[in-house]
Amino acid sequence: MTPEQSPLGKPVHYTEQYDASLLFPIDRKRARDAIGVPARLPFFGTDVWNAYELSWLNQRGKPQIAVATFFVPADSPNIVESKSFKLYLGSFAQTRFDSIDDVRAAIKRDVSAICGATVSVQLTPPMDFGKLVMEEFEGxxxxxxxxxxxxxxxxxxxxxxxxxxxxxxxxxxxxxxxxxxxxxxxxxxxxxxxxxxxxxxxxxxxxxxxxxxxxxxxxxxxxxxxxxxxxxxxxxxxxxxxxxxxxxxxxxxxxxxxxxxxxxxxxxxxxxxx
Structure with missing residues (x-):
């Protein structure tokens, strides 16, 4: 799929009920072909995403929050279009889950399926926010x-x-x-x-x-x-x-x-x- 087919830059309806179909894949190959990246990649690595607006409900209806981090391997066939990712994460807002582990499992399953490779997912709860590090580039x-x-x-x-x-x-x-x-x-x-x-x-x-x-x-x-x-x-x-x-x-x-x-x-x- 191409960026023009995505929800990016278009009016959308925001849903607060979990909906994995909101995720939109972008094929890496098209852009790589344009800059001469060979089929056998000359590099390896990862795309590190951080999401600061993730919230859901526990089974008693009380809101829960976490900072989410995603590690998408560079050799995955697809990336996730960012606005679709925001809409997808927003769909958790009024959805009840049994635990933070269930939220993590759902995100890992859905994002991995869209990217075509296993995506690692970490959720940092408020009790661990103080462990999140800030620094500047060395060099x-x-x-x-x-x-x-x-x-x-x-x-x-x-x-x-x-x-x-x-x-x-x-x-x-x-x-x-x-x-x-x-x-x-x-x-x-x-x-x-x-x-x-x-x-x-x-x-x-x-x-x-x-x-x-x-x-x-x-x-x-x-x-x-x-x-x-x-x-x-x-x-x-x-x-x-x-x-x-x-x-x-x-x-x-x-x-x-x-x-x-x-x-x-x-x-x-x-x-x-x-």
């Missing part, structure tokens, strides 16, 4: 650079690296990532961290490249995969990991992670802007 900030920017559509030619020099290992980040929803045109604000080993990437060119997404339309996952593919093609690092954390919209934030080497999965620590 060297590209935003320190004082430079001119005048390209606002993705341009891989802005990227370059010293491929003939001694390889370096760097962790770089920027808080200046912005892209736009491919259906509504609404802005998606984010931060991106890039870890690599290889010829040193030109920092100014990399920052200009990140800024070049500013008027680009694409889902969060697609933008991160495009960044990964462009850096691999233009800079040819031996190892590369790209991790973006986007600010929440509709009570959801989406945080894609892609790597071609063995790194621990992200710890899902929330950035201040999220």
């Amino acid at each position: 060297l900030s590209l935003d320190r650079l004082d430079l001119d920017c005048d390209v606002y559509a993705p341009d891989a030619s802005l990227l370059s690296a010293a491929k003939d020099e001694v390889p370096v290992e760097e962790t770089l980040f920027s808080n200046l990532l912005k892209s736009n929803c491919p259906v509504t045109g609404q802005p998606d604000w984010g931060s991106v961290q890039i870890r690599y080993y290889g010829g040193q990437i030109d920092h100014a060119g990399l920052l200009r490249y990140i800024v070049s997404f500013r008027e680009h339309t694409g889902f969060h996952e697609q933008c991160v995969e495009r960044i990964f593919m462009d850096i691999m093609r233009e800079c040819k690092p031996e190892r590369l990991a790209v991790y973006a954390r986007y600010t929440r919209r509709g009570g959801l934030d989406i945080n894609p992670f892609r790597t071609n080497f063995n790194l621990p999965m992200p710890d899902n620590a929330r950035l201040a802007r999220q």
